[in-house]
Amino acid sequence: MKSKRTGILMPQPIPDTDFITITEHHLNEWLHLLDHLQDVHAPTDQLxxxxxxxxxxxLELYQLRNTNWRANAG
Structure with a gap:
């Protein structure tokens, strides 16, 4: 969507549910990586x-869900 005053594209707000989905996906990827690193006995610093x-x-997912719940409850 373009701003009428400047003609510049304005960023569209992203619903919290999209952030939650993206964060869940990233968490899932990191958990799979952690499993793999443990299976191959990776160095301690990588683990x-x-x-x-x-x-x-x-923590980020907890905060997003808590914020989203409060917004929907109110």
Whole structure:
């Protein structure tokens, strides 16, 4: 959608459910990678990095779901 005043394309808001879906997909990919790294006995630093990413995405997903729930409840 173009702004009438500037004629520049304006970003469209993305619903929270899209962010939730994308975050779930990323989390799933990192979990598969973690399983693979554990199976091949990867170095500890790689496992730690992967676990940190999984934890970060789990927290992000929790926050997105909590925000989305509150918006729908109110």
């Amino acid at each position: 730690a990095y992967c676990r940190n990413q999984v934890t970060r995405l789990q």
